[in-house]
Amino acid sequence: MTKKRGDTSVKKIRIFFHSIEEAFKSVFRNASLSIASISCIAITLILVAVSVILSYNVNSFTSDIEKDVTIVAFLDKEVTQEQIDEIKTKIANLDNIATIEFESKQQLIDEMKEENADLENILNQYTEETNPLQDTYLVKVENIETIGKTAEEIENIEGVSIVKYGEGMVEDLVNVFDVVKNITYIVVIGLVLVTAFLISNTIKITIQTRKRQIEIMRLVGASNSFIKIPFFFEGLLLGALGSIIPIVACCYGYMYLYERFNGQLFTPIIKLVNPDLIIFNIIIFVITIGVVVGALGSYRAVRRYLKI
Amino acid sequence: MNLIELKNVYKQYSNGVTALCDVSLEIAKGEFVFVIGKTASGKSSLIKLLYRQEKPSKGGVFVGGINVAKLKNRKVYKLRRKLGIVFQDYKLLPNLTVYENVAFALEIYGLRSDEVRRKVMKALEKVGLKEKFKSYPDQLSGGEQQRVSIARAIVNEPKILICDEPTGNLDPKTSLEIMEIINKINEEGTTVIMATHDKEIVNKYRKRVITIEKGILVNDKEKGGYFSEKD
Known part of the structure; x- marks a missing residue:
């Protein structure tokens, strides 16, 4: 009994390896159709990879901009050092605070002098006591969508006179960025679906030509899973082979562009995402889509021929 | 014990054509059976029922202990592993x-x-x-x-060899060679069911002959010949 069970599992293992072997053989045996499938997979995956790279960059650009948005809290003129420290603690205790930076009115005046030589002469007339500027706290928030609420809370703190953060413009920016991000997600998802459809259709055509083989397999007593598994591996293999070109082309292409443009697109404001940070993710993403869609597409396509 | 048994089998296709009408027959282990009939007589349908290419509309088909009529699509392989099938187009x-x-x-x-x-x-x-x-x-x-x-x-x-017009595409001399091989397989103990048009072969070998006409089993004769009902 045990021996019989052992024999069965040895046979199952043999059948499993046989399936993989068949998948490889079949890719070579049906070379022209395999090349057609691989090309189709490659072309659609290039589109997917490009859109993923774009979406990474759009995301990084928008979050860079969002990170730069600062709340400036002007303090009352006659605040004492003690009050200044107290205000900082109060701000720090609020929700949604990322960083707090103090800038004294003297620092401000020095900065202005540095920036503009003409102003320097005028500003030199002021002493520390007569300085018309106010001490400020520069506050960056964690979530830009609730910046308005945070600004209001800061304004309510005693000793804070005015709060500015680019009201109106920031909200518009957030809305526009949300739309842009959503569009990139939709494009990526749409492309993945189109890829899935194209790949499974190509594989369907490949399988159609092997209807006879499937029919004969059924007639000689092959179980459905015995027939399906090699096709599953074959699809997987085609998907993997089809993702090589997109990966190589997009990764090297992007690295080249990054180098060529010194990591920015036209202006320093639009920074490109460092390829080192995203290439691994893109490789995994593209291979996964190729392999999963290839394997499932092929598995599904063969099913319709198993009804006889 | 009968290796193959058909009990009141009807086969009607979805287009309304009735291919088999109340066919019952039994085939014992080791037998050699010719199934003859004109084109569209229903003999191909009968053969197809045996390896579950088609399901009967009514009645029971038992092959090697398996109830073919109730066999699920994904279990068909269990039946086919008991059979060897030879086709006209190889x-x-x-x-x-x-x-x-x-x-x-x-x-x-x-x-x-x-x-x-x-x-x-x-x-x-x-x-x-x-x-x-x-x-x-x-x-x-x-x-x-x-x-x-x-x-x-x-x-x-396999225990059973099903041949669906195996000599249909061959010249008479080659047909006899093929028939010789099939006959030898039968002599070694395999049950053979062979649908054929080949008058010469049927008359030469004198095996059990089942004649189907318009879906009805009209003749079942030991050591029969082609259209033996007229003998």
Whole structure:
């Protein structure tokens, strides 16, 4: 009994390896159709990879901009050092605070002098006591969508006179960025679906030509899973082979562009995402889509021929 | 015990054509049975029921202890593993060699490769094609291709060999050669059911003959001949 069970599992293992072997053989045996499938997979995956790279960059650009948005809290003129420290603690205790930076009115005046030589002469007339500027706290928030609420809370703190953060413009920016991000997600998802459809259709055509083989397999007593598994591996293999070109082309292409443009697109404001940070993710993403869609597409396509 | 049993079998296709009407028959182990009838008489439908290419509309079909009428699609392989099937059009894969075409039927069992080799060569020897195991189907004559398909059908030593007009595409001399091989397989103990048009073969071998006409079993005769009802 045990021996019989052992024999069965040895046979199952043999059948499993046989399936993989068949998948490889079949890719070579049906070379022209395999090349057609691989090309189709490659072309659609290039589109997917490009859109993923774009979406990474759009995301990084928008979050860079969002990170730069600062709340400036002007303090009352006659605040004492003690009050200044107290205000900082109060701000720090609020929700949604990322960083707090103090800038004294003297620092401000020095900065202005540095920036503009003409102003320097005028500003030199002021002493520390007569300085018309106010001490400020520069506050960056964690979530830009609730910046308005945070600004209001800061304004309510005693000793804070005015709060500015680019009201109106920031909200518009957030809305526009949300739309842009959503569009990139939709494009990526749409492309993945189109890829899935194209790949499974190509594989369907490949399988159609092997209807006879499937029919004969059924007639000689092959179980459905015995027939399906090699096709599953074959699809997987085609998907993997089809993702090589997109990966190589997009990764090297992007690295080249990054180098060529010194990591920015036209202006320093639009920074490109460092390829080192995203290439691994893109490789995994593209291979996964190729392999999963290839394997499932092929598995599904063969099913319709198993009804006889 | 009967290896094959049909009980009041009806077969109606979805287009309304009735192919078989109240057919009952029994075939014992080791028998050789010719199924004859004109084109569209229903004999092909009868053969197809035996290997579950078609399901009966009504009635029971039992093959090797399996109730074919109730067999689920995904369990069909269990029936087919008990059978060897030979077709008029050989159904060989053109991109596989003779050896691979025969070994194809053994792959499903997960046998060791030396076992596969032994069985395939034995089957090819039986049909007299041992020398041509490396050839491709298109390098063979029709008769040789049919022999490959017979080798594939018997490689797993099935209890039942079903032949659907195996000599339909062959000249009389080659047909007799093929018939000789099938007859030999039967003599070694395999039950054979063979649908045919070939008058000469049926009359020469004098086996049990079942005649189907317009879906009705009109004659079942031991050592019968073609249209033996008129004898």
